[in-house]
Amino acid sequence: MTATIIDGKAFAARLRGRIAEEVARVKAAGVTPGLAVVLVGDDPASAVYVRNKGRQTAEVGMESFEHRLPDDTAEADLLELIARLNTDPKVHGILCQLPLPAHIQTDRVLAAIDVAKDVDGFHVSNVGLLSTGQKALVPCTPLGCLMMLRAQLGSLAGLEAVVIGRSNIVGKPMAQLLLGDSATVTVAHSRTRDLGEVVRRADIVVAAVGRPRMVPGDWIKPGATVIDVGINRAAGEAGATRLVGDCDFESCAAVAGAITPVPGGVGPMTIACLLANTLTACCRAHGLAEPDGLAA
Ligand code: NAD
Numbered sequence: 001m002t003a004t005i006i007d008g009k010a011f012a013a014r015l016r017g018r019i020a021e022e023v024a025r026v027k028a029a030g031v032t033p034g035l036a037v038v039l040v041g042d043d044p045a046s047a048v049y050v051r052n053k054g055r056q057t058a059e060v061g062m063e064s065f066e067h068r069l070p071d072d073t074a075e076a077d078l079l080e081l082i083a084r085l086n087t088d089p090k091v092h093g094i095l096c097q098l099p100l101p102a103h104i105q106t107d108r109v110l111a112a113i114d115v116a117k118d119v120d121g122f123h124v125s126n127v128g129l130l131s132t133g134q135k136a137l138v139p140c141t142p143l144g145c146l147m148m149l150r151a152q153l154g155s156l157a158g159l160e161a162v163v164i165g166r167s168n169i170v171g172k173p174m175a176q177l178l179l180g181d182s183a184t185v186t187v188a189h190s191r192t193r194d195l196g197e198v199v200r201r202a203d204i205v206v207a208a209v210g211r212p213r214m215v216p217g218d219w220i221k222p223g224a225t226v227i228d229v230g231i232n233r234a235a236g237e238a239g240a241t242r243l244v245g246d247c248d249f250e251s252c253a254a255v256a257g258a259i260t261p262v263p264g265g266v267g268p269m270t271i272a273c274l275l276a277n278t279l280t281a282c283c284r285a286h287g288l289a290e291p292d293g294l295a296a
Pocket of ligand 1: 141164165166167168169170171188189190191192195208209210211229230231232266267268270
């Protein structure tokens with residue numbers, strides 16, 4: 001069997017197109033969705049993410065507000081900025097780029113963001129809403145994975161899903177979303193015994209570990225759908241490095257029914273889902289109809 005390649009780049013482009021149409025609808029009702037992104041320090045990878053987020057926000061017709069603060073910003077000053085953004089009517093989504101410098105307590109900062117503007121879905125109240133099956137803002141990466149799974153498989157009800165990884169930003173919310181769609185969910189992690197046996201029973205595998213090519217093809221049930229969240233640098237040709245996922249792409253694609261590549265799979269969906277969350281937050285804030293299929 002050769003797997004269908006799930007093209008995350010094309011999927012994300014279609015999603016952004018849909019969001020742009022919905023933004024135009026919301027603007028016609030007199031509201032412009034706005035996303036504020038806060039970057040503390042000069043981590044080069046974070047700076048690239050923030051730039052991309054700002055560009056894509058503007059491209060779909062939303063307002064983008066960027067706040068760049070120096071590395072030695074006091075926690076109190078960051079909290080003050082967040083308090084201002086919380087009450088700013090032009091801002092519907094607030095994202096504080098992680099990681100924050102070591103002298104700032106991430107939990108305190110995330111807790112300070114208004115739950116209704118928490119477009120990263122990291123606030124404990126959104127985590128609680130998601131896990132109790134209520135309307136929440138959902139972390140962007142697992143939301144993107146869910147959208148791709150629904151598009152690929154239709155109903156997920158009754159399917160065996162194995163999520164490898166239990167982080168707060170990917171593994172745990174992914175498991176909650178799959179449960180919300182009535183899959184039978186197993187969360188595997190670094191202490192799981194006989195991981196291969198666990199993964200072999202899955203109709204859906206979501207790998208979110210951060211270990212290059214750790215999932216071999218002989219762990220995959222024939223026909224399963226494989227979502228590879230991992231982004232790892234591995235040695236390429238002639239001393240160069242290249243990006244690889246947590247799954248060994250070639251051997252998994254030979255067995256799976258469908259698989260996301262790395263790069264070009266889950267990655268491009270994450271920012272598109274951030275825009276989707278901002279639009280959702282804006283619609284909820286103004287009592288406007290929420291577009292179908294953009295939230296969990
Ligand atoms: P994390 O380090 O917070 O969590 C990794 C998880 O993997 C842990 O729960 C751990 O228990 C589990 N694990 C570690 N070793 C294992 C092993 N040998 N067997 C089974 N499980 C094991 O990482 P994260 O933030 O969840 O990210 C995971 C990967 O996804 C990383 O490669 C990251 O770069 C990538 N990622 C991609 C996106 C995207 O937009 N595509 C977004 C977030 C994270």
